Amino acid sequence: MALRVNDLRVHYRTLKGEVKALDGVTFEVGDGEILGLAGESGCGKTTLGKSLIRMDGRMRHAGGTAELDGAELPIGDDRAMDRFRFREVSIIPQYAMSAMNPTRKIGRMVDELLRARGAEPDGAELRRRLDLVELPHTVLERYPIELSGGMKQRMVMVISTLLDPSLLIADEITSALDVSTQKAVARTLTEFRERGFVRSMVFITHDISLTYQIADTIMVMYAGKLAEKAPADTIVTRPRHPYTRLLISSLPEVGVRYSDRRLSGIPGSPPALLDPPAGCRFRDRCPLAFDRCAEEPPAVEVAPGHHVSCWRS
Amino acid sequence: MNREALHFAVRNGKLLVGLAVLLPLLALALLGPALAEGDPNAYVGTPAQAPSGEYWFGTTMFGQDVFAQFVYGLRVTFLVGLLGGGLAALIGMAVGFTAGYRGGLVDEVLNMLTNIVLVLPALAVLLVVNAYLGVRSVSVQALFIGLTSWPWAARAIRAQTFSLRSRDFVDLARLSGVRTWKIITREIAPNMSSYLFMTFILLFGGSVLIAASLDFIGLGPTQGVSLGLMLNNAARWSALHLGMWWWFIPPGAGITVIVGALYVMNVGLDEVFNPRLREL
Amino acid sequence: MRRYFGRKLLVYGLTFLVAVTVNWMIPRFMPGDPVQSMIARANVSQPAAVEAMRAHYTSLFGFDLPLWKQYANFWAALFRGDLGISVWLFPTPVTDVIVRAVPYTLALLVPAILLSWWAGNRFGAFAARRRWLENTALPVGYVLTATPYMWLAILMAWGLGVVAGIFPVAGGYGFALRPGWSAEFLGSLALHWVLPFLSLFLVAFGGWAIGMRNMIIYELEADYANYLAALGAPRRLIRRYAFRNAVLPQITGLALQLGVLVAGALVTEIVFSYPGLGHLILQAIQNQDFFLLQGTFLFIVVGVLIANFVIDVVYVLVDPRIRTGMGGEAA
Numbered sequence: 001m002a003l004r005v006n007d008l009r010v011h012y013r014t015l016k017g018e019v020k021a022l023d024g025v026t027f028e029v030g031d032g033e034i035l036g037l038a039g040e041s042g043c044g045k046t047t048l049g050k051s052l053i054r055m056d057g058r059m060r061h062a063g064g065t066a067e068l069d070g071a072e073l074p075i076g077d078d079r080a081m082d083r084f085r086f087r088e089v090s091i092i093p094q095y096a097m098s099a100m101n102p103t104r105k106i107g108r109m110v111d112e113l114l115r116a117r118g119a120e121p122d123g124a125e126l127r128r129r130l131d132l133v134e135l136p137h138t139v140l141e142r143y144p145i146e147l148s149g150g151m152k153q154r155m156v157m158v159i160s161t162l163l164d165p166s167l168l169i170a171d172e173i174t175s176a177l178d179v180s181t182q183k184a185v186a187r188t189l190t191e192f193r194e195r196g197f198v199r200s201m202v203f204i205t206h207d208i209s210l211t212y213q214i215a216d217t218i219m220v221m222y223a224g225k226l227a228e229k230a231p232a233d234t235i236v237t238r239p240r241h242p243y244t245r246l247l248i249s250s251l252p253e254v255g256v257r258y259s260d261r262r263l264s265g266i267p268g269s270p271p272a273l274l275d276p277p278a279g280c281r282f283r284d285r286c287p288l289a290f291d292r293c294a295e296e297p298p299a300v301e302v303a304p305g306h307h308v309s310c311w312r313s
Numbered sequence: 314m315n316r317e318a319l320h321f322a323v324r325n326g327k328l329l330v331g332l333a334v335l336l337p338l339l340a341l342a343l344l345g346p347a348l349a350e351g352d353p354n355a356y357v358g359t360p361a362q363a364p365s366g367e368y369w370f371g372t373t374m375f376g377q378d379v380f381a382q383f384v385y386g387l388r389v390t391f392l393v394g395l396l397g398g399g400l401a402a403l404i405g406m407a408v409g410f411t412a413g414y415r416g417g418l419v420d421e422v423l424n425m426l427t428n429i430v431l432v433l434p435a436l437a438v439l440l441v442v443n444a445y446l447g448v449r450s451v452s453v454q455a456l457f458i459g460l461t462s463w464p465w466a467a468r469a470i471r472a473q474t475f476s477l478r479s480r481d482f483v484d485l486a487r488l489s490g491v492r493t494w495k496i497i498t499r500e501i502a503p504n505m506s507s508y509l510f511m512t513f514i515l516l517f518g519g520s521v522l523i524a525a526s527l528d529f530i531g532l533g534p535t536q537g538v539s540l541g542l543m544l545n546n547a548a549r550w551s552a553l554h555l556g557m558w559w560w561f562i563p564p565g566a567g568i569t570v571i572v573g574a575l576y577v578m579n580v581g582l583d584e585v586f587n588p589r590l591r592e593l
Numbered sequence: 594m595r596r597y598f599g600r601k602l603l604v605y606g607l608t609f610l611v612a613v614t615v616n617w618m619i620p621r622f623m624p625g626d627p628v629q630s631m632i633a634r635a636n637v638s639q640p641a642a643v644e645a646m647r648a649h650y651t652s653l654f655g656f657d658l659p660l661w662k663q664y665a666n667f668w669a670a671l672f673r674g675d676l677g678i679s680v681w682l683f684p685t686p687v688t689d690v691i692v693r694a695v696p697y698t699l700a701l702l703v704p705a706i707l708l709s710w711w712a713g714n715r716f717g718a719f720a721a722r723r724r725w726l727e728n729t730a731l732p733v734g735y736v737l738t739a740t741p742y743m744w745l746a747i748l749m750a751w752g753l754g755v756v757a758g759i760f761p762v763a764g765g766y767g768f769a770l771r772p773g774w775s776a777e778f779l780g781s782l783a784l785h786w787v788l789p790f791l792s793l794f795l796v797a798f799g800g801w802a803i804g805m806r807n808m809i810i811y812e813l814e815a816d817y818a819n820y821l822a823a824l825g826a827p828r829r830l831i832r833r834y835a836f837r838n839a840v841l842p843q844i845t846g847l848a849l850q851l852g853v854l855v856a857g858a859l860v861t862e863i864v865f866s867y868p869g870l871g872h873l874i875l876q877a878i879q880n881q882d883f884f885l886l887q888g889t890f891l892f893i894v895v896g897v898l899i900a901n902f903v904i905d906v907v908y909v910l911v912d913p914r915i916r917t918g919m920g921g922e923a924a
Contacts, residue, residue, distance in 0.1 A: 015320065054823040085825030099820040101834050103841070103913055113821065116830045143913045160824070428604045429611055431849070432901055436856035437893045438615065444878055444886055445619050465849060518739070525741045526860050531878050544743060548864060553751050553762065561751070565744030573739030577732075580807070 002200040003029040003052075003167055008064035008075075010051045020273045021047040023224035024064065026299065027307075029167070029200050029217075034193065036215030036232065037204045038247070042270060044224040046094075049169045049204050051075055053089045069166055086117055090165035090198070094172045096156040100144040107140025110159055119163060129158045129197070133188055150181055157188060161197040168198040172205055182207075186214040208247060212236055217305070220244045223270045223281040226299055230306035240302060240313040242288050280310070288312050318507070321585045328585060331578030334570060342391050345384030353381040353538045364559050371559035374550050379543075383563045386540040390521055390571060393455045393539075397520030400459025401466060402513040408463065409470025410497045414478055423467075431464035436526055443532040451534050454527065458520045466512045473505050507586040514579045518572040525568050540564035597915055601905050605898045612894040616887050617667045642683040676891070677884030681876050687888040690873065695892065697765050698869030700786065702858045705793035706847070713801025714843055718836045720802065721809045731806060737799025742857035746792040746864035753788060760788045765868040789865045793857055797850075804846055808839035841912050848904045851897050 008025050011018040022044040029035045037045045050056065052066060052073065061076030068088055074080035093099055101109050114121045127137050133154040144152060153173065161168060170189060174182040192198050205211055211218055212232050219229040220243065228241040239245045268285040271277055279294040280286070286293070292311045299309045322328055351357075358368055360376040370379035412423040435458075442457055443449060477483060478501070486496045502509065527533060528541025529548070547553075547561035658666070670676075676687040717734075720726040737745075754762035766772070767781040812818060812835035821831050862871030870889050877885040909915050 015317075054819075056819075082825040082827075085823060087825075091820075091823050093816070093820055093823065095816040095820075098816040101817045101821075101838070103838055104834070105913075112830060113824060113826055116826050117824070145914055156820075425604065425607065429608045432604065432608050432852075432897060433612060434852035434855050434893055434897050436852065436859065437890050438612075440874060440878075441616065441619060441887060441890045444883065522739075522741055523856070526743065526856055529741075529743045529860055530863060530875060541741075544741075544747065548743075548747065553747060553755055556755065558751065561744075561747050565741060565747065569736060569740045569744065571739075573736050576735050576739055576803075580735075583807075 001028045002031045002033070002069060003202075004067040005048075005052075006065045006067070008048070008051065008066055009062040010047050010055065010075075011060045011062045012047075013058050013060055014274070017274055018060070018062070020062075020224055020276060021059075022051065023273070023276065025221070025224075025226050026064075027219060027226060027229055029202065031199055032193065033217060034190070034201045034203055034215045036208075036211030036218040037202055037221065038206070038208050038211050038218060039221040039227075040270065041206070042223075042273075043221040045204050045221050046171060047224075048221070049091070049171045049202060052167070052202070053085060053091045053169055054078070054081065086160075086165065087119075087163050088165055089167045089169065090160045090163070091169045091171060092157055092160045092173050094175070096153045096173060097149055097176065099156050100152065100159075102144055105141055105143055106147075106155060110140070110162070113159075114162070117163070126158070126162065129162070132191070132195075133158055149176070153177065153181075153185065154188070157185075157192070161192055164197055166199045168192075168201045170201060170203045174205060174207065174210060182210055183213070186210060190214055208236070220247065223276065224273055225281060226307065226309055227282070228306075228308045228310075229299075230303075230308075234303075234306055240306070240308045241310045242286050242312065243282050318585050322582075325581045325585050327577050328581030331574045331576075331581060334574040335578070338387060338567070338571060338574075339391060341384060342387035346388065348384065351381070353378065353385040357381075361555065361557055370563050371557070373546065373560055374552070374555070374557065379559055379563060382538045382543055383540070383567060385538050386543055386564060387567055387571075389451055389534070389537065389539040390524070390568065392451055393458070393524040394517040394521040394571075396452060396455035397458035397462065397524065398513055398517030400456065401463040401516045401520065402509070404459065404463040405466030405470055405512065405516070406502075406509065408467035410474055410501065412467070413471040413474025414493065414497055414501065416475075416478075420471075424471075427464045427467050427471075430461065431468070433461070435461040436523060439523065439527055440530065440532060443527060449532065449535045451537070451539070454524060454534060455520065458523050462516060462519055462523065466516055469512060470505075470509070473508055474501055477501050477504055507582065511579050511582050511586075514575050514582070518575040521568060521572055540567050594909065594916060597909070598905070601902065605902060608898060609894065612891060613668065613671060614664075616891060617664060620883070642678075642680055645678050645684060671891075676888035679885045680882040681880040681885060687884045690885060691870070691888055691892050694869050694873050697867060698858060698862065698871070701789055701793060701862070701867065701869065702854065705790055705797060705858070706851075706854055709794045709797035710801050710843070710847055713798045714805045714836075714840060716798075717802035717805025718809050718832070718839065721806045722813065727806070731803065734799040734803045734806075737796055738803060740796055740799075741860075742793065742796050743860040743864050745796055746789065746861045749788050749792045750864060761785050762788065763866040785865075785867070789861050789867050792864075793854075793861050796857060797854060800850070801843065801846075805839060805843060808842055809835050812836075812839045841908070844904060844908050844911070848901050851900055855893060855897060 005028070006026050008022060009020070010022040012021050021042075025044070025048060027035075037048065039045050047059070051059065051061065052075075055061065055075070055078070066073045066075055068084070071084075071088075073084060073089070100106060104112070110126065111121050126140075130137055130139065135151060135154055135158070139147060139151065139155060144155075147155065157173075168189075174185055177185065189201065189203070193201060203211060203215055208218070212235075215232050217229065218232050218235040220227045220235065220241065222243050228235065228239065228244045230239075235244060236248060239248055271281050271284070277283075278296065280289070280297050283289045283293040290311075295311075297309045297311045299307045300313065301307050302313055354377055356376045357378050358372045358376045360372060361374045362368055362372040362376075364371040368378050368380060370383055372378060373382075408423050408427060412420040412427075438461055439457055443454070446453065474497075483496060483500050486500050491499075524533075524539070525541035525544070528539050529545045531545055533539055533542045533545065541564070543564035544561060547557070547564075552558075552560040674688050676691075679685050679687050679690050682690055716730070720730050750762040754760050761767070761781075761784060765782065765785050766778060767785075770778050770781055772778060809832075813831070815835070815838075818831050818835055821834070858869070859871030859874060861867070862869045863875050866872060870893065873885060873889050876882065877889065
């Protein structure tokens with residue numbers, strides 16, 4: 001197993017108290033696997049992605065572990081994480097459009113970054129990868145502002161994977177792009193995996209239909225918890241969790257994305273995570289809820305590789 | 314101000330320190346003249362007396378009460394800041410909103426005007442203008458300060474307006490046929506009210522400093538007293554060489570403390586309204 | 594880039610036009626006959642000075658001429674370098690009086706501006722996000738930047754000059770000396786320069802340090818800084834980038850602050866009776882020498898415009914976004 005996450009809890013410090021954005025999630029990502037991470041905004045998927053590489057100042061590691069290739073990631077320790085960043089775990093951020101220093105030529109920035117990490121810049125390899133994403137070599141002599149949005153996106157993809165990390169986190173990287181570009185980005189990511197630039201990947205998105213195109217496994221999260229995790233086909237064709245079912249059925253059709261608003265198909269909204277209610281968190285919106293849901297449902301492996309947290313599954 | 318901002322405001326050290334310094338001085342400026350009655354320029358005591366129980370800040374070399382002058386001077390300082398800073402804020406808002414919202418040729422012309430006034434060194438202009446004025450009063454001084462110190466505010470407000478103008482709620486208002494000035498006053502200005510307030514604070518401080526410089530050079534109000542004039546008199550009558558520190562320390566300290574408190578308050582407000590700067 | 598400089602030069606040209614026009618117009622706002630009231634107010638005892646003033650004002654205002662002609666004459670005189678005759682130092686031409694004072698002002702202003710900018714930025718960047726420094730040094734910075742220039746100058750003159758007796762507090766050089774290249778004169782020049790320089794430097798330093806500290810905090814929160822941190826880049830690299838990016842708005846800030854800095858130099862010179870433009874202005878006001886005042890005004894405006902242009906050039910050299918023609922209106 002490349003990544004093994006065990007009961008990971010990450011809280012957000014706010015004025016009113018700690019928001020339990022990620023409240024005990026356990027899962028694994030295999031070697032060479034692409035895990036699609038889906039759910040409404042606020043379900044904890046971005047928190048999960050961030051905590052695997054760099055938590056922001058308001059996040060606190062409240063418990064649980066994450067193990068990468070057998071070594072435990074020091075999630076709460078910003079300094080100790082540096083050793084893993086870029087080399088073992090890397091990220092393509094949401095903000096790829098503004099991820100590069102605007103006042104450095106791209107080539108120079110990459111060079112300085114690599115040297116600062118103690119890696120000898122390999123110009124030939126860099127250019128090979130630029131070819132792969134169809135960027136002209138001259139981009140290295142340009143400033144970020146001179147590149148189009150799509151070019152910046154591809155450039156960041158190349159930079160992030162330059163040291164062949166074991167795990168790549170792609171956080172909502174397609175939400176700013178149009179449909180055809182989204183598909184191209186998804187194809188590139190799969191190609192990166194095939195060529196061994198990255199071993200496994202966590203692909204975070206709102207868009208289940210896009211996830212379906214590239215992910216081997218899809219994990220659906222709800223209110224800081226795992227709802228269902230299964231091979232992509234299974235999630236789309238035979239979902240077991242009522243939330244996943246509603247999520248899938250609320251998609252107009254595969255290929256049409258829904259935007260970051262609350263699902264119109266599911267009435268109600270997720271519970272506040274400041275002080276989440278006991279029991280199943282989907283209970284209030286669930287058409288199938290019954291007495292037992294007052295008790296928290298554990299994630300059960302109902303079929304090989306298919307985990308569901310629901311008493312009805 | 315919404316509740317979240319208020320929550321941070323009452324916990325923001327910088328804001329509180331600024332207010333704690335400013336409010337007593339304001340109270341002194343408002344009430345002080347009642348304490349120190351009479352003409353602050355009257356010759357009341359023995360000349361060149363060091364601070365004592367009778368004259369808290371001592372007397373000038375002509376026997377004027379420095380404390381009385383200080384208290385009246387504070388009042389003038391606040392007045393100049395309020396009038397000059399207020400006028401500059403109004404002009405800055407008018408120019409900034411119009412340029413940012415209308416765009417196009419109007420923007421070009423206003424931008425050009427802004428840049429011209431911006432590069433003109435304000436104090437130099439004020440020197441020439443004031444030198445020709447036979448009789449100078451605090452309000453005329455504030456008027457000219459306001460007329461010369463608005464450009465950076467106009468530019469900042471223009472940029473903010475520019476980014477607000479394409480927002481949904483502004484589009485909606487525009488589509489429903491709301492008139493331009495109404496959109497500006499109802500939709501745009503309230504959305505940057507905190508920013509406008511901070512701009513005013515900085516303009517207030519700037520006006521105080523410019524007025525003090527003018528007074529010091531000898532182009533202050535022809536009648537009355539101000540902190541800058543006190544410095545001017547102290548320097549002119551060699552308070553330095555005579556060691557009459559009580560004559561030149563209070564007025565300068567008054568200006569410094571007022572302006573410094575304003576600046577610190579401004580940073581505090583920035584932290585209150587700008588979540589990214591909040592420290593946790 | 595051509596467009597960038599074109600626009601800048603247009604603004605500077607127009608500014609100069611406005612400054613000259615203001616200079617020409619202001620005397621006209623005075624009620625009554627400006628020539629008469631000017632002479633009456635000038636209160637000049639020397640008959641020769643009165644005659645010179647009358648002649649100059651009449652040729653300047655030329656009331657029998659149409660307005661446009663008066664205006665044109667004013668410009669023509671300006672291009673001949675004729676700014677009138679000083680009343681205070683009658684009969685020296687104003688231009689000569691000013692040219693003699695300018696080196697003193699520049700010697701104060703240029704080092705004070707450059708050094709305070711450099712040191713303030715360095716210090717502000719260093720203090721940012723270092724808690725103990727932010728809590729101790731920044732309040733000092735706020736006090737410094739809120740201090741009126743003349744007051745700090747007075748305090749320094751009093752503390753280091755009158756009380757401690759380390760530095761002289763008046764003049765540009767010892768009264769007994771004659772300007773020349775002797776070591777004695779140069780030493781005295783340097784000694785007289787220290788306090789005015791230091792008080793200008795300190796006030797400006799506080800402002801730059803605070804500006805830089807606030808700017809760099811924004812930069813450290815910027816997306817590129819987060820990305821670099823996520824890739825494990827050392828803090829040193831991130832801070833270096835943040836510093837460089839934060840310096841750009843500080844360069845623009847320098848252009849914006851020029852007027853304030855010049856004003857600071859003027860009042861500082863007055864405190865120290867330093868023989869620069871500030872001293873001239875004080876004399877001009879006390880002696881009702883309007884030619885001298887207006888001439889000094891024009892000199893200051895031209896100086897500020899030149900400095901602005903220099904800053905524009907520097908900005909283009911350091912900000913790639915303007916060079917590549919995609920930065921739009923950045924300054």
